[in-house]
Amino acid sequence: MIEGKTSGLKAGQIKALERIYRRKVPANELISADLARYLTELSRDIERQIGLIIDRAGVIHHVIVGDDREIVIPDLSRFGLGRSGLRGLRCVHTHLKQEPLNQDDIADLELLRLDLMAAIGVCDDGLPGPLIYAHLLPTADKAQIETIHLSDFHRLKLDFSAFIQALDQEMEGLVAETIDLSDGRERALLISVAQTGREAVDASMAELEELARTANLVVIDRVIQRPRQLNPRYLVGSGKLREIIIRALQQRATLLVFDQDLNPNQIRSISEITEMKVIDRTQLILDIFARRAQSRDGKVQVELAQLKYILPRLTGKGTAMSRLMGGIGGRGPGETKIEIDRRRIRDKIRRLEKQLDELGRGRVQRRQKRIRAGLPIVSIVGYTNAGKSTLLNALTQSDVFTEDLLFATLDTATRRLRFPLDREVIITDTVGFIRDLPESLIGAFKATLEELEDADLLLHLVDLSNPGYQQQIRAVEKILADLNLGTSKLLLVFNKTDQVSKEELPHICRRFNAIPVCAIDRSSFGPLLDEMQRRFWPEEMLTADDGESNEQDDSAPAKNQPPAL
Ligand SMILES: Nc1nc2c(ncn2[C@@H]2O[C@H](COP(=O)(O)OP(=O)(O)OP(=O)(O)O)[C@@H](O)[C@H]2O)c(=O)[nH]1
Ligand SMILES: [Mg+2]
Structure with missing residues (x-):
């Protein structure tokens, strides 16, 4: 022909x-x-x-x-x-x-x-x-x-x-x-096409790299483009796309990861022209969540989020689907293969939502039990990797899984924390937040985060050693606002203070009205425990302290020893 x-x-x-x-x-x-x-x-x-x-x-x-x-x-x-x-x-x-x-x-x-x-x-x-x-x-x-x-x-x-x-x-x-081709992991090229400032792009790319590492990808290269106008078809300009293809070819990339969300058409066009798997930030996060979820609750929620994400991307040919589902994007919705159609996915979504409903009822019962026990509830929230689980462990001497990877915790963990005078609070650890938390995941994790509504105090833990800590604070505050959680019960806690300059610390804490801790050093918990006591049992604090506010006094030596269990 x-x-x-x-x-x-x-x-x-x-x-x-x-x-x-x-x-x-x-x-x-x-x-x-x-x-x-x-x-x-x-x-x-x-x-x-x-x-x-x-x-x-x-x-x-x-x-x-x-x-x-x-x-x-x-x-x-x-x-x-x-x-x-x-x-x-x-x-x-x-x-x-x-x-x-x-x-x-x-x-x-x-x-x-x-x-x-x-x-x-x-x-x-x-x-x-x-x-x-x-x-x-x-x-x-x-x-x-x-x-x-x-x-x-x-x-x-x-x-x-x-x-x-x-x-x-x-x-x-x-x-x-x-290239060590014997290593069977996916080899990813990270791509950012953004119109924001250079610094914001770099910070975001650094985070994407962390995410990729958490997802067990080998990051071989990064490509950043800051175009005046976005190319609607490929997001990147065609010249840049050419460069990407050549680099990917030379370094044997198997996967392109975009820092920006791609629409279904863009995913399809890019994977067609590059003949590589293409995923965006949201899918990467979904994938990590899929790997990490432990409890039934968590698993169902993640699968639901994945299916909801995939559904609109199912238009058109099977190739887009197979790319989306092969390898890294492919965990989670187990049986899903190329031939699966939208209707089956919708059915599955309905089934999962029902399951989640039922699981939710159990959760409500557990919550009620906790509330009935009459103990104050403290929840630790914060950006992923802030050290929430480490703090919970150290405070309660338990061993919740911690790791220097993002989203180590995907299920909430609850422990008791004992104060002197036989006082007790319930303290929970939560899933880490992240900037631009995918819409579908906010929805899916709302259920888990519902517990935050019951909290009497939210410890907003911040990794002060991260250069982008201010953006992270804002990102967490935005999500909390989206979840309709009032700021009145928030307490800002700066963690990893061992990694920042001792001279600047008091100044920074005062500026943000925050309490410093070092989660890996229990002797640093005094000010935090004092503050919790002051909030829950103020009458006792009046005797311990002349009624002066503790908040300003962040440089004071620990007055309180770590609680005994
Ligand atoms: N240097 C230092 N490292 C810390 C401190 N607190 C936590 N880390 C480390 O930070 C990493 C993350 O800690 P996690 O407790 O898993 O953080 P997380 O906030 O629970 O993270 P996700 O569950 O993934 O959202 C671990 O490697 C900890 O050892 C600290 O005060 N100083
Ligand atoms: Mg954790």
């Missing part, structure tokens, strides 16, 4: 084009001289470009007719990429005005990862004129292309099979040198 712009061609011309398929190019030639001449003569006759897609054995897979300026290469994805990242196909086409390779030619070379792109100029008499060809270079860092100009086609002395074998080997060697 002849591809491209065949309308208006005479039957004889079509036949002449079809005859090309019967030919075979000798493996050591880019294209044989008589086939080149056949192409240029026919091209002049029909006044359109003609292009061939040829494999390394010399078999012609496509004959394409263009107009007088370009040809459009059909989908080649059924030809996979070799270990070197090249596709094993080259494109040889005619240029009616003997013009050099243009931008589209180069883009095709890069994006389709062709072995080579060649243009043969057509002379007035129909004979082959100048020959220009280009190929990718095996360089580690930037995408580089070598272009060769020959003033006359017949000067071509290239042994194609030797040439391509060498290039292939070099490209493959480069891959092997820099």
Whole structure:
């Protein structure tokens, strides 16, 4: 079949084009001289470009007719990429005005990862004129292309099979040198396309990298673009996209992770053109949540959030779905395969919502029991990795799972904390918050966070050693406001004070009206325990302290020893 712009061609011309398929190019030639001449003569006759897609054995897979300026290469994805990242196909086409390779030619070379792109100029008499060809270079860092100009086609002395074998080997060697391919983890390229300031972008990317690490991805590179205008189709500009593809190819990336949320169409377009899995920040977070959820409650909530996220992305072809569901995006909704349809997902969502309802009833009972016990309830909230679980453990000497990864805690844990004079409070640890917490997850975790409504005191724990702690405070406050949790019962607590300068600490605490702790050092808990006592049993504090407010007195030495259990 002849591809491209065949309308208006005479039957004889079509036949002449079809005859090309019967030919075979000798493996050591880019294209044989008589086939080149056949192409240029026919091209002049029909006044359109003609292009061939040829494999390394010399078999012609496509004959394409263009107009007088370009040809459009059909989908080649059924030809996979070799270990070197090249596709094993080259494109040889005619240029009616003997013009050099243009931008589209180069883009095709890069994006389709062709072995080579060649243009043969057509002379007035129909004979082959100048020959220009280009190929990718095996360089580690930037995408580089070598272009060769020959003033006359017949000067071509290239042994194609030797040439391509060498290039292939070099490209493959480069891959092997820099990359341990035996490690089966996904290799991710992180991408940010934002119109915010440089600092905000860097901070966000640093967090994305942490998220990726938590999800057990190998982060191989980051690409940041701050365009004046966003490209609605790919989010990134097409030049940048080309760079991404080349980098991904050279470093053997298997996954693109965007720091910005992508709409379903963008995910589809990007994964189609890059032939890689594409996920965004939300999906990465969902994936982490899916790995981490322990309790039935948590699992159901995460699965629900995942399904709700996937549902609108199910439009169109199966490929988008399979990409979305393969590998990293694929945990969680277990049975979900390419062929699953929306209706089944909707059914599942309904079932899960019902389950959650039932689980919720149990939760309400547990809550009531707790409230009936009449003990004050303290909840620790805060950005992920702030040290909430560590603080809970240290306060109550228990062993809730902590880890230097994001979202270590996905289920709330409840402990008793004993104060002197036989006083007790119930203290709970919660799931960590994060900036731009995916909408679907806020919904799903509302149930877990409902417990916060019962809290008499919310300890908002902040990792003061994080340079972005102020943004993190704002992000948490925003989520709390979204959850309609009043600020009256909030207490700001600055953690990881061992990591910040001793001189500045009192000043910062005063500025934010916060209490300092170091969750890994129990001797630092005095001011925090004092403050809790002051809030719950103020009458006792009056005797211990002349009634002065403690809040200003953040540099005071610990008056209270860690509670005994
Ligand atoms: N240097 C220092 N490290 C701390 C301190 N508190 C916690 N960490 C560390 O910070 C990391 C995160 O602690 P977690 O308690 O898991 O944090 P979290 O807020 O519960 O995190 P998520 O449950 O993931 O939201 C761990 O590696 C802790 O050891 C502290 O005061 N100083
Ligand atoms: Mg935790």
